[in-house]
Amino acid sequence: MNALYSLVLVFALVLIALFGVGSAHMAGLFGTLLPYVAVAVFLVGFANRIIGWAKSPVPFRIPTTGGQQKSLDFIQHDRFDNPVTPGQTFIRMILEICCFRSLFRNTKVELRDGRVTYASSKFLWLFSLLFHYSFLLIVIRHMRLFFEPVPECIAFVEMIDGIMQIGVPRLYMSDLLILAGLGFLLGRRLKDPKLRYISLVTDYFPLLLIIGIALSGIYMRYFEHVDILAIKKLTMGLVTFSPVIPEGVSVVFFIHLFLVCVLLVYFPFSKLMHAGGVFLSPTRNMPNDTRINHHENPWNDPNIKPHSYEAYEDEFREAMIEAGLPVEKKA
Amino acid sequence: MHYGGKIITGLVIFLGLVSMPFWFNIGGSYEEPKVELPKNAKVCVAPTQNMRENHMKLLDQWRDMALREGKRTYISAKGDKYTISLQNTCMQCHTSKEQFCDKCHVDASVTPYCWDCHVPPKEAK
Incomplete structure (x- = not known):
């Protein structure tokens, strides 16, 4: 049901953009105002979340080790x-962030011949890597719409991505x-009953939203062949703060843009914040040195001295005897 | 704030990267590239907007027809006959690669591999 709700939600978003631009002619709203709002919400929201987390004190070492x-x-x-050292922790973090090392440890539980078995399962790791790195490449590739002249490095990424030279326009x-990555991540939630049971709308919605973004982009590039220069005029208008809605921009572009705006707005308030949270x-980011360094609680008020039981009894002995409480020293 | 300096530095770098399109273009303006239109002809093989969006499909189709099927005649939607040839038909009117093809391709960072095989026309200097 959660998957269905999410699907309906994404369809509704597509329809909002479709009718908003196609029928209600609000291209100005969808093409200029919304992107600015979305980027602002993303930047402020992201900073806000990170600063909020930075303020929560976690002074004691609590790394999970493997x-x-x-x-x-x-x-x-x-x-x-x-x-145990900051250097080793740094490398651990880099490996975690770039190679998703903790996902590499993923296991699956199965009943086999009536017995519970655990087995290594690398698919989550593989397809997560595929998804995240493809997303990164796609974001870098899109930068050609925001720079003039287009920097060499962006053109290089594009060249590598389309190096197979399949079809026209070249297949990336x-x-x-x-799509393979997203398909797997969605499929695994739908297929495994245990995962399906714990999956919420907040799990399905971002997946389906990103699938929607990818599909609308693919449709524009390979099927509809949108007028890329009209789109660049719009995107360059946005980043030079002189927004225009040029002639000849397809409605699919506005759907794509609207879904991206929704993603940007949704990002800081959702589990997608694992991007900054990791x-x-x-x-993850603490060395396991609790047996090497003595931990001094930073909140300890130096004016509050340690109060042993002996001192406590000395202070209240008469009252304790009066109340009939057992004491260690009688007088 | 524990490790506040490091966290804020990282955050500023990230936000800077994300907002790079905006601050990189501060004070800049964007002009749509203007292609040099042919002087000796008024109509192309297809309407302008269609050519803007689909010329690569047409060229791909032309390549297949000419080289794989041996057909050298193309009949446009209007019923006009054209000889299928990049150098002898397209470049007859669009005489300059630099003033026509490259204008938009460079702007949109598109690098078609037409000229791996074809000889680009000599540019007037």
Whole structure:
């Protein structure tokens, strides 16, 4: 049901853009005002979330570890799964962020011959990598619409992405790979009953929204052949703060743009914030050195001295005896 | 704030990257590239907007017809006959690659591989 709700929600968004631009002729709203609002909400919302997290104090080391702790010299220490120095932690973070190392450990639970079995399952890791890196490539590629002249590095990414030279306009590999990634991520939630049970609208909605964005983009490039220069005129108008709605911009472009705006607005308030959150996860970004360094609670008020039981009894002995409470020293 | 300096630095770098299209273009303006239109002809093989959007499909189709099927005649939607040839038909009117093709292609960062095989016309200097 949650998947269906999300699907209906994405369809509704598409229809809003379709009728908003196609029938109500509000291209100005969808093409100029909304993108500005969306970018502003994204930037402010993102900063707000990060600062909010930065303010929550996590002074004590609570890393989740996945390897042998630093111990005696003859026991081999797993440096990047159980780091003890800031340097090792840094490498652990880089591996986590660039290679999704914790997903590589993903396992699946199955009943086999009436017994519970655990087995390695790398597909989540593989398809997540495909999805995230394709998304990154696609975002970089889109920068050609926001710079004039187009920087060499963006043209280079485009060249690599279309290096197979299949069809006209050239087929981008990232377009297929992002759909493969998204398809798997959605399919795994739908297929596995255990995952389906714990999946919410907030799980399905971003997936379906990004699928909608990808499909509308693919449709524009390979099927409708939109007038790219009219679109560049619009996007350049946006980034030079002199917005225009040129002639000949297809309504599919406005649908695509509207879905992207929804994604930008939704981003800071959703689980998509794992993009920033992964850097601040205390279970990842802390070295496991609690047995090496003594932890001093930073909130301890130096004016509050330790109060032992003996001192406590000394203070209240008479009252305690009066009340009939057991005391260790009688007088 | 624990590690406030590092977190704020990272945040500023990220927001700077995301908003790069905006601050990079501060004070800039954008002019749509103006292609040089042919002087000796008024009509192309298809209407202008159609050519703007679909010329690559047509050229692809022309390549297949000429090289794979051996057909050298194309009949346009209007019923006019054209010889299928990039150099002898298209470039007859659009004489300059730099003033016509490249204008939009450079602007949109499109690098078609037409000229891997075809010889671009000599540019007037």
